Amino acid sequence: xxxxxxxxxxxxxxxxxxxxxxxxxxxxxxxxxxxxxxxxxxxxxxxxxxxxxxxxxxxxxxxxxxxxxxxxxxxxxxxxxxxxxxxxxxxxxxxxxxxxxxxxxxxxxxxxxxxxxxxxxxxxxxxxxxxxxxxxxxxxxxxxxxxxxxxxxxxxxxxxxxxxxxxxxxxxxxxxxxxxxxxxxxxxxxxxxxxxxxxxxxxxxxxxxxxxxxxxxxxxxxxxxxxxxxxxxxxxxxxxxxxxxx
Amino acid sequence: xxxxxxxxxxxxxxxxxxxxxxxxxxxxxxxxxxxxxxxxxxxxxxxxxxxxxxxxxxxxxxxxxxxxxxxxxxxxxxxxxxxxxxxxxxxxxxxxxxxxxxxxxxxxxxxxxxxxxxxxxxxxxxxxxxxxxxxxxxxxxxxxxxxxxxxxxxxxxxxxxxxxxxxxxxxxxxxxxxxxxxxxxxxxxxxxxxxxxxxxxxxxxxxxxxxxxxxxxxxxxxxxxxxxxxxxxxxxxxxxxxxxxxxxxxxxxxxxxxxxxxxxxxxxxxxxxxxxxxxxxxxxxxxxxxxxxxxxxxxxxxxxxxxxxxxxxxxxxxxxxxxxxxxxxxxxxxxxxxxxxxxxxxxxxxxxxxxxxxxxxxxxxxxxxxxxxxxxxxxxxxxxxxxxxxxxxxxxxxxxxxxxxxxxxxxxxxxxxxxxxxxxxxxxxxxxxxxxxxxxxxxxxxxxxxxxxxxxxxxxxxxxxxxxxxxxxxxxxxxxxxxxxxxxxxxxxxxxxxxxxxxxxxxxxx
Numbered sequence: 240x241x242x243x244x245x246x247x248x249x250x251x252x253x254x255x256x257x258x259x260x261x262x263x264x265x266x267x268x269x270x271x272x273x274x275x276x277x278x279x280x281x282x283x284x285x286x287x288x289x290x291x292x293x294x295x296x297x298x299x300x301x302x303x304x305x306x307x308x309x310x311x312x313x314x315x316x317x318x319x320x321x322x323x324x325x326x327x328x329x330x331x332x333x334x335x336x337x338x339x340x341x342x343x344x345x346x347x348x349x350x351x352x353x354x355x356x357x358x359x360x361x362x363x364x365x366x367x368x369x370x371x372x373x374x375x376x377x378x379x380x381x382x383x384x385x386x387x388x389x390x391x392x393x394x395x396x397x398x399x400x401x402x403x404x405x406x407x408x409x410x411x412x413x414x415x416x417x418x419x420x421x422x423x424x425x426x427x428x429x430x431x432x433x434x435x436x437x438x439x440x441x442x443x444x445x446x447x448x449x450x451x452x453x454x455x456x457x458x459x460x461x462x463x464x465x466x467x468x469x470x471x472x473x474x475x476x477x478x479x480x481x482x483x484x485x
Numbered sequence: 486x487x488x489x490x491x492x493x494x495x496x497x498x499x500x501x502x503x504x505x506x507x508x509x510x511x512x513x514x515x516x517x518x519x520x521x522x523x524x525x526x527x528x529x530x531x532x533x534x535x536x537x538x539x540x541x542x543x544x545x546x547x548x549x550x551x552x553x554x555x556x557x558x559x560x561x562x563x564x565x566x567x568x569x570x571x572x573x574x575x576x577x578x579x580x581x582x583x584x585x586x587x588x589x590x591x592x593x594x595x596x597x598x599x600x601x602x603x604x605x606x607x608x609x610x611x612x613x614x615x616x617x618x619x620x621x622x623x624x625x626x627x628x629x630x631x632x633x634x635x636x637x638x639x640x641x642x643x644x645x646x647x648x649x650x651x652x653x654x655x656x657x658x659x660x661x662x663x664x665x666x667x668x669x670x671x672x673x674x675x676x677x678x679x680x681x682x683x684x685x686x687x688x689x690x691x692x693x694x695x696x697x698x699x700x701x702x703x704x705x706x707x708x709x710x711x712x713x714x715x716x717x718x719x720x721x722x723x724x725x726x727x728x729x730x731x732x733x734x735x736x737x738x739x740x741x742x743x744x745x746x747x748x749x750x751x752x753x754x755x756x757x758x759x760x761x762x763x764x765x766x767x768x769x770x771x772x773x774x775x776x777x778x779x780x781x782x783x784x785x786x787x788x789x790x791x792x793x794x795x796x797x798x799x800x801x802x803x804x805x806x807x808x809x810x811x812x813x814x815x816x817x818x819x820x821x822x823x824x825x826x827x828x829x830x831x832x833x834x835x836x837x838x839x840x841x842x843x844x845x846x847x848x849x850x851x852x853x854x855x856x857x858x859x860x861x862x863x864x865x866x867x868x869x870x871x872x873x874x875x876x877x878x879x880x881x882x883x884x885x886x887x888x889x890x891x892x893x894x895x896x897x898x899x900x901x902x903x904x905x906x907x908x909x910x911x912x913x914x915x916x917x918x919x920x921x922x923x924x925x926x927x928x929x930x931x932x933x934x935x936x937x938x939x940x941x942x943x944x945x946x947x948x949x950x951x952x953x954x955x956x957x958x959x960x961x962x963x964x965x966x967x968x969x970x971x972x973x974x975x976x977x978x979x980x981x982x983x984x985x986x987x988x989x990x991x992x993x994x995x
Contacts, residue, residue: 293902295898295901295902318904318905318906319904321901321902321903321904322904324902325902326899326902328895328898328899330893330895332893332895332896332898332899333899334896334899334900334913334914335918335994335995336914336917336918336921336994337913345913346903346904346905349905349909349913350903350904350905378993378994378995379994380994380995391899394903395902395903398903398904
């Protein structure tokens with residue numbers, strides 16, 4: 240595994256909603272094996288940045304290269320690119336009309352990435368990994384928030400993505416369920432998964448991330464190792480932010 | 486489930502009780518005319534020249550002039566009450582009107598009402614387009630002939646008391662269709678959906694005069710019949726008072742004068758020899774024997790059953806076409822191509838903003854009046870299905886739209902990031918969730934559709950309710966309408982039960 244292989248690269252990425260500039264000329268690279276935590280105050284553009292990477296938001300300027308492919312190019316089949324990027328949402332977004340197992344195995348079958356049998360085996364394996372084998376035939380409404388989020392992570396993993404995006408994955412959870420989700424994410428990180436995590440969990444950022452980005456007002460306020468960012472912040476806005484959240 | 490069965494039984498027995506009550510004719514007739522201040526005359530406001538609305542919006546006509554004069558002489562106030570012809574018995578039995586005075590044929594109805602003497606001797610004639618080539622009754626073989634529902638023409642051709650000659654004539658027709666009023670009869674004739682109309686001579690003369698030379702009467706008449714003023718069975722005191730005044734008018738020449746005014750002198754027959762008199766008619770009424778309630782019920786239910794199939798067919802075909810079409814319209818309504826979305830929005834607003842009855846008429850007559858295409862008889866049924874489908878699809882589309890929009894945006898995003906195409910997302914994620922959301926409002930619409938099938942009568946398509954109205958009119962009883970109600974109720978009970986089962990099936994997830 241080459242540590243310096245670049246998976247995602249944004250060049251002069253801009254995004255505005257009307258007159259409101261949310262992202263301002265962002266140049267960010269994500270290399271294979273990196274676990275990047277993005278922190279920052281509400282409304283600073285963290286989620287918009289994450290959603291621009293798989294074109295849930297269409298950038299208004301600049302380029303987004305995923306594994307060398309520019310997804311802002313309209314001729315690119317975005318669905319093909321999205322297969323490489325797993326995403327986990329704050330609100331889980333499991334499909335309530337499908338069983339847990341179908342939630343996990345349907346996409347690989349639909350997109351003809353796997354045979355039915357392969358997908359089924361993969362789903363069983365993932366359910367075992369997240370400790371929910373007994374819930375395979377249940378519907379999402381029967382699960383707790385923490386369990387739902389673990390299933391959502393498994394669903395993303397079923398596509399064998401090259402990179403995983405997490406958009407505040409623990410923000411909608413009751414406090415006692417945050418731990419189970421974070422520990423699953425930590426396991427993933429230790430297995431070498433490339434991850435970009437928008438989070439308010441500073442403990443997780445400090446302990447698990449290999450790199451921390453502080454975003455402020457649509458720009459990168461600081462970019463460094465957890466030690467640099469948390470123990471020796473230089474940006475005054477970061478100092479202010481940390482004084483509030485730590 | 487058990488509780489529901491009990492409620493169902495209760496309602497059924499309640500309705501049966503009402504039917505029994507309706508079966509008996511109530512005898513609460515006012516027996517003295519001394520305190521009377523008004524006379525409420527029921528009439529069909531489209532029956533020229535006997536009673537109709539003129540250019541000034543006034544109700545006028547031969548019968549109304551006679552009634553006016555009778556009232557004046559008795560010191561009563563005349564109330565002109567336009568009625569739906571099919572509900573005339575209910576109007577009379579509930580005392581909402583005092584009499585039916587409107588070119589009311591007494592032949593075949595002798596025992597159903599208390600009659601005055603016959604005052605008009607009328608015949609049934611056949612009206613055709615002048616350029617049709619039909620010149621005598623034998624030319625009507627293999628033609629579509631139209632009559633007003635529950636009219637004397639219908640009774641003369643196909644009624645229980647029809648003469649053998651008339652029955653033989655009727656059997657040569659391709660089809661004998663019924664419409665609600667003479668205006669639609671003429672629309673059908675003009676549009677080519679019918680070849681001839683059989684109707685009262687007085688009306689025919691008047692209509693042809695008003696509509697010009699495009700139409701003509703065949704010289705041969707079909708049958709002779711008489712008009713009388715009909716009162717609720719047993720209400721002889723009011724009848725006697727009115728009849729007495731009418732004879733006064735014959736004496737002093739007012740009757741002849743009014744007949745002249747309406748060009749009906751040839752037909753006015755009050756007091757003539759050989760015409761039916763109140764005395765004879767009363768005697769006939771006294772000799773009728775009562776049918777038992779159950780016999781009557783079974784007889785009527787049997788007659789209505791043949792219409793149930795037609796209603797069911799409209800219902801099923803409309804659902805088969807409008808449910809999927811609604812999905813397509815919903816997609817158009819949500820389309821990102823603006824002109825498509827606007828067009829569909831306009832379509833929906835028309836469908837929801839105008840009466841279904843009018844839409845049915847437009848679908849049926851539109852091709853003739855807009856493009857000049859002549860209409861085939863089979864188009865009648867297609868027009869019913871097309872009209873219902875277009876209307877219901879618009880409602881379903883809006884219901885679907887609410888269902889689609891109730892699916893959280895996160896569901897689409899989750900499907901998107903998993904690489905689902907738009908079509909995969911729709912069928913695997915959006916559609917199943919939408920179906921669950923829309924079940925209660927769709928059930929509402931489906932139940933409404935069961936009842937709306939009765940609107941097919943405007944296109945002279947004989948479904949169950951039209952049949953019930955016809956049977957009610959021919960038997961002078963409202964029981965058929967209640968039995969029809971019972972059928973609708975049972976039908977809807979089954980529909981609601983099935984929909985509830987589907988909803989339960991969909992309850993496997995939240």
